[in-house]
Amino acid sequence: MRPLSPSIPEKEFVLEALGQGLRVDGRAPLEMRQPVLTFGPEFGYVECSLGKTKVICSIDAKMVRPSPERLFEGVISLHSEISPMASTEYEAGYGRPSDAEVEISRMLDKILRRSDAIDKESLCVLAGQRVWHLKLTFHFLSDSGNMLDCACLAGITALRHFRRPEVEVVGEEVIVHAPEERAPLPLAIHHTPLCFTFALFNDSLPALLDPSHLEETLCAGTMSIALNAQKELCVLQKAGGVAMEADAILKLLEIGVMKAKELDKLIEEALAADFATRVVEVR
Template identity: 30%
Template structure:
């Protein structure tokens, strides 16, 4: 893992590692954030449906969704399929071998796989046109354009936003004939979601017991272990990926989970708002598309801007399942941006202090119920936990199967969800 690259990468020298360790110990970060501060997230929607560019600090990814009609597999004749792929060719400091065989590509791909596919976030049966004959295959291609840490969150968020933005053409099936309608003939159809998962990444250092959220590349490379948690907007755990050599206790993971679930929820809200804003701009014939990345004629769709406007107006918290959110769309031409910015300082999201452990079950209880499971989390390099919504579990995932914890009972998942809601 160490120095496997031919070219130099930040965070790979001892100097940097030690320095980051000492800094975290003193609760400082290189870019002046606190341990539970996120970088601002910016979304730019393409002119076409299903194209999203996402920027987190200097990290930039582009997600693109396409679809095609094909024959279903014989095992699941009435379901479409979702394919996800991440490629990091765009990262200039990686050579050819690294972009294809590096562990981080595998990690990213498997994270997306588990977050979206194994958790069955899309309603695949809605992608069926004619059972055993024709189904939709949806592909999500995530391209990493620049890597400054936390590709995990960037990729999952971009993929989710792209899927939510995507619309497929309407089709009818009559007399064994498929008819595809163009956009002019019939309205395009958005994807049907069962739930909306996004991930949050934490870095854990040996020197400090406080995990650091949304790491930069330097912090990520210097970290002793990286924890990636995916939650959906119902605050249910979809993926947990904890690896590395730092002693990660059940406590730390639960604390991360608690904060992450809240962040994921507001992230999904942000994506909804961004989509609503995008629709509004399209209807008003205002400029949309990736050109905005350079032109910036319209105000940027950023997390801080949208979510802080929201906190001024209390929004009814009614978990909208439909794609088009019912949330009030914020006015994008806000002249008092400055005021909002200032207000933001006061209106921080409620973040549970890391040392606050009152919500944890009493230690005895932890021993009784959680320990066998959490032990695995501590020891295994990669632990997978999927809690699919709906009836199905992860099938055909031989790769992940061996890492999966041996038994998954309902009470387990209750344990997972209870403390975080």
């Protein structure tokens, strides 16, 4: 039989250290692991790492008929799957998603799709007949804690990195130009939502930003805050039974605003460095 993890001495050690404002990995309570963004050869392929947590987001685009209720809007869909490769805790579901996968998928949908980060009307090619369908696929390679924030960062960076083919409409005919003929076009993005998750503990222990897998296991609850660098709150979700005062929540929001500005700058620099190496002209 597999031993319980974490063990009682390990739990006591972590909680005692947190009481002194220390974390096992040496970070301060409100310190994030340094994100690393790696781009693939295709536009819209991004691998994001937070410590040993790794998530890949890739984007595919195809033309479809719009829904009858949204004749002038494109379609955005998200698909995610946590395979046993991410951690031994996940088992092959044979088509049935795990609870963690459902929770992460719902939050990603709220943050990336329902927050209107992308201008869906700009994805319309021919009103009522042809629109772009963007499919975001998330692959979770390794779970070392806080997969939600890592996936959100990978997803929004992939959207900003993605380029769709230029399309020309002549009468009722739709002509899709290859990248060799005309430079592909970026998506129309209203804002850049970013997610920050805090692990919450009882007994007056500090909230921990970007919790590790061990800290997620030991915490009594979590709070995930999605906002952008313009201080606009997109999603706030609290899980668990830890009571919080309004002032404590506002403090976490202030921290999220500060971190959002830092991550937004990091994304800008990473994109600029990648585009500088591209042969195809980007506009």
